[in-house]
Amino acid sequence: MAVSLTTANARGDAVVLLIGMRVNHFWAVHQWVPVMLAMFRMLAELKKDPGRGLLSRVLLTASPRTYYVVQYWESKEKLYAYAGAPDAFHHKAWAKVNRLDREGKVRGHVGIWHEAYIAPEGSYESIYGDMPAFGLAAAHGQVPLGERGRYAKDRYAYRSSKTV
Incomplete structure (x- = not known):
C-alpha cells in the first residue's frame, strides 16, 4: 500500500x-x-475572532506536570497585537500575573512560559505521511509532497511569490 505524502x-x-504551564505542586x-482555564479562555476568544490571526493550535503535554499549546499565527504583527490588545483576555490575565x-x-505552585519563533521562508519544511492536516499544515493547508519537492533540501529551497 502506498503512503500518501503531503507537506x-x-x-x-x-x-x-x-x-x-508547569504544575509545580499538584495539591495547589x-x-x-x-491558569489552565485562562489558557482555554484565550483559545476560545481567538477561535471566535479569526481576524486576530491565530491560524491553528495543537494542545500537548510534555509530562504529567507540563502542558502547552503550539500556536501558528498569520504574522508576528498579529501575535504582538493580540498580546497587547487592551480588549483581549490575555491583557487581563497578564495584568493579574503582574499584580500578584x-x-x-506568587507562590511557585505553577510555572508559566512561552517561546516565540519567526521562521523565514526557506527556514522550515514539513512532511506528513498518511496524516490529516496537522501542525503547520493545519494552519496553512497541505499539498502533495511533489508540489514542494520530494526531498527536504527541495522543500527548504521552495519560494512562494507571496511574502508575509
Whole structure:
C-alpha cells in the first residue's frame, strides 16, 4: 500500500508560539486550575475572532506536570497585537500575573512560559505521511509532497511569490 505524502502549504514567514504551564505542586489546585482555564479562555476568544490571526493550535503535554499549546499565527504583527490588545483576555490575565507578583503573592505552585519563533521562508519544511492536516499544515493547508519537492533540501529551497 502506498503512503500518501503531503507537506504544509505555508508561504512566507512561519510564526510559531509555544505557550504553556508547569504544575509545580499538584495539591495547589486553586493555583494552577485558574491558569489552565485562562489558557482555554484565550483559545476560545481567538477561535471566535479569526481576524486576530491565530491560524491553528495543537494542545500537548510534555509530562504529567507540563502542558502547552503550539500556536501558528498569520504574522508576528498579529501575535504582538493580540498580546497587547487592551480588549483581549490575555491583557487581563497578564495584568493579574503582574499584580500578584508585585504583591508578593506568587507562590511557585505553577510555572508559566512561552517561546516565540519567526521562521523565514526557506527556514522550515514539513512532511506528513498518511496524516490529516496537522501542525503547520493545519494552519496553512497541505499539498502533495511533489508540489514542494520530494526531498527536504527541495522543500527548504521552495519560494512562494507571496511574502508575509
